[in-house]
Amino acid sequence: MKTAIAFAAMTALLLPAALSAQNAADPVFTPAAMRAHVEFLADDLLQGRDTGSEGHEIAARYVASQFDGLGLKPAGDNGSWLQRITFQKTEFDKTPATLTVTGPAGAKSFTHAGDVIVGINADQPHLDVTAPLVFVGYGLENARLGLNDYAGLDVKGKIVVTLRGYPKGLPSEEGAHLSATKGKIAESHGAIGMIAFNTLQSAKARPWARMVQFADEPDFTWVSPEGVPFNAAPGLRASAMLNDPAAQAVFSGAPTTIAAIRKTADKPGGKPKGFALKTGVTIKADTVSQRVTSPNVVAILPGSDPKLKDEYVVLSAHLDHIGVSAAKPGDAPDKDRINNGALDNGAGIATMLEVARAMAEAPDKPRRSIIFLASTAEEKGLLGADYYARHPSVPVRQIVGNVDLDMPLLLYPFTDLIAFGADHSTLGPIVAKAVAPMGVTLAADPMPQETIFVRSDHYMFVKQGVPAVFLATGYANGGEKAWEAFLGGAYHHPGDDMSQKIDWTAGARFAEANYRITRAMADGDAAPLWYQADFFGDTFAPTVSKAAKP
Incomplete structure (x- = not known):
């Protein structure tokens, strides 16, 4: 793209004055004003506005200047436009993370970003966890919605294996919320880790190749004003996602096949029952963390x-x-x-x-x-x-x-x-x-x-x-x-x-x-x-x- 930063900035700053004669009941919104803002924010010079980057800081100052020009009140820290947040950024170290399955078929190891995606835990910079496995269906629990996937299962000190997503027929927003809380549910039952694999439905929505694209993204969490990194489920030491070869290894010797579990899950209201697996896993990962800051921009009318x-x-x-x-590898220089x-x-x-x-x-x-x-x-x-x-x-x-x-x-x-x-x-x-x-x-x-x-x-x-x-x-x-x-x-x-x-x-x-x-x-x-x-x-x-x- 051509750099149009100066033109976009000038246009955006001039537009409010040009439109100030609007009728309050029917304000004017123009294509040019929308384009001017986006042209600035999407310019190459801002380098994609990543959290903690100079490009995002420039974008934040742009938004703040717009708020200022409109006469709004700053609502950030100490009378400023910016609410500065400290984040803990954690990445894998040079040694590849691994997940090793042991069971009736022996031991089989998988490397991160191959057929497994190992989760990052900033609290465990030298993660080395070994534990038996328990399949817990979708891993959901909510009396109101009739969900009790942990019934009769002992997962204390173990790693739970869950299906991704939620049962067909469950309201999508309630299901999405419960899916986002699986870690906390597992922790509440004493589990020390959680690994997941696809249903037929979730594989269509987010294929493995798409997930692997982002497997090496750093993990972020915000740090409280008291200096404590936020962790929604601190009791979970390890996590991972499994592609089919790794999932098949995990279910070696199981009383039910993955195909049968997926068939049940693909039916409306299908809730595969959990059971103890005959396998265990060892998950290893080395990570490094640093602190970075990035602001929200806040104004009040x-x-x-x-x-x-x-x-x-x-x-x-x-x-x-x-x-x-x-x-x-192989990318053209330009x-x-x-x-x-x-x-x-x-x-x-x-x-x-x-x-x-x-x-x-x-x-x-x-x-x-x-x-x-x-x-x-x-x-x-x-x-x-x-x-x-x-x-x-x-x-x-x-x-x-x-x-x-x-x-x-x-x-x-x-x-x-x-x-x-x-x-x-x-x-x-x-x-x-x-x-x-x-x-x-x-x-x-x-x-x-x-x-x-x-x-x-x-x-x-x-x-x-x-x-x-x-x-x-x-x-x-x-x-x-x-x-x-x-x-x-x-x-x-x-x-x-x-x-x-x-x-x-x-x-x-x-x-x-x-x-x-x-x-x-x-x-x-x-x-x-x-x-x-x-x-x-x-x-x-x-x-x-x-x-x-x-």
Whole structure:
């Protein structure tokens, strides 16, 4: 790509002045403004905005300067725009990690990034764990949903073997959440490790070759202000993923074959029963850790209503991307290895900035206060949003709702939106009503196999009891084909840059939709509420008032 950084910066800075004559009820969103922001953020000079990199720091200063120019209030550390976060970054050392299976067929070793992917544990810099194995089905436990995969199984001091994903027929968002908590469930039963293998369904959603591509990515976790690295399941010493040859070795001598287990799992409601395996594993890995810092960028637009201004709506988008890919043997010297992240998530940040501009310039300001959050380390596991949700600018009980913007696919003229999480709270009808005048409809999750509900920043607000949705462009009007092509091509690759045929008119339309949604949340007489008897509301906000579900 050509470097257009200076032109993009000048354009972005000039646009707000040119648009200041908007009508408050119908603010103007232009393709040029959206393009200008993305053109800056996706420029080669920012080197893919990796967490802890200079490129991300430049992007953070860009967002802060935009907030400053709009007259917003800084809401970072000590009156600044930046909430500086310390991260622990852990990588494999030079010695390859291994997983060795022992059992009736003898011993067989597998090397990391071959037929196994060994997990990184920063608490175990010289990991050497040997333990027997127990198959625990999906490894899920929830009385409300009738899940009890550990019933009758003794896993104390052992390593559990689980299927990836969750049973067919389980609601996708509840299933995605429970899948994300498998480690904590295993730890609660005394397990010291967890390894997993694919179902037929999960293998289609994320084939082994795709998983191995990212096997050597560093592991990140945030460090508390007291200097303690966060670990959701510190009792689990070891983890790994298995490809079929390693999985077959693990199930050597088992009373049930992997094929039979997968056949059961592929049926609606199928829940393969667990049993002790006749094998054990030894997992070895050497790792090295260092501390790096990277900022969230946070601003507040104060509300105009004396009674509601102490309630806050968060509009969030992640600013980071995945940086520069390592060179591979045989690569041409001039091969493009910069993952620019134009759509993921330059487009989401651009949307947030344009919504902030429209709200700041509106003569009738929102009734509730708005927090604009450009988070870091989303690509490392939603870490910047998790840190912010646990260390917010205002007491978390005053945050009444969150809308997250991540990777809007601006490659076609969208006519529908997917609001992941909309079924759990009154945010669903708020979103639907807000975009209806645009001729935009709300669609159900069309790709539940991707477990997207737990893969974007809004999920971290949900876990703090805040009603939240993640908005993406939908499958209608050519969207399905566009999504399939992007996820199988430019996604997390250098192709996600300004050379794509981005529909900037769709970008302006997406910004307008999010303006309408955020204003509806901020201006409504009632704050968003979880629905009565909702799984997430009851799990994370059991004592707050709930709304009757229509």
